[in-house]
Amino acid sequence: xxxxxxxxxxxxxxxxxxxxxxxxxxxxxxxxxxxxxxxxxxxxxxxxxxxxxxxxxxxxxx
Numbered sequence: 001x002x003x004x005x006x007x008x009x010x011x012x013x014x015x016x017x018x019x020x021x022x023x024x025x026x027x028x029x030x031x032x033x034x035x036x037x038x039x040x041x042x043x044x045x046x047x048x049x050x051x052x053x054x055x056x057x058x059x060x061x062x
Contacts, residue, residue: 003011022030
């Protein structure tokens with residue numbers, strides 16, 4: 001089935017109308033959660049890296 005460009009644009013517009021957009025509050029809360037979880041992950045991996053580096057230095061004796 002082939003659709004012409006006008007039909008395609010009408011279908012796209014109809015699909016976009018179905019989208020439920022998040023509220024400003026939802027966007028701000030999820031953005032804040034991403035920053036918090038990113039900071040926690042960075043802290044965790046930094047501590048793991050520090051532990052591995054310390055253990056290797058103790059084993060190697062450097």
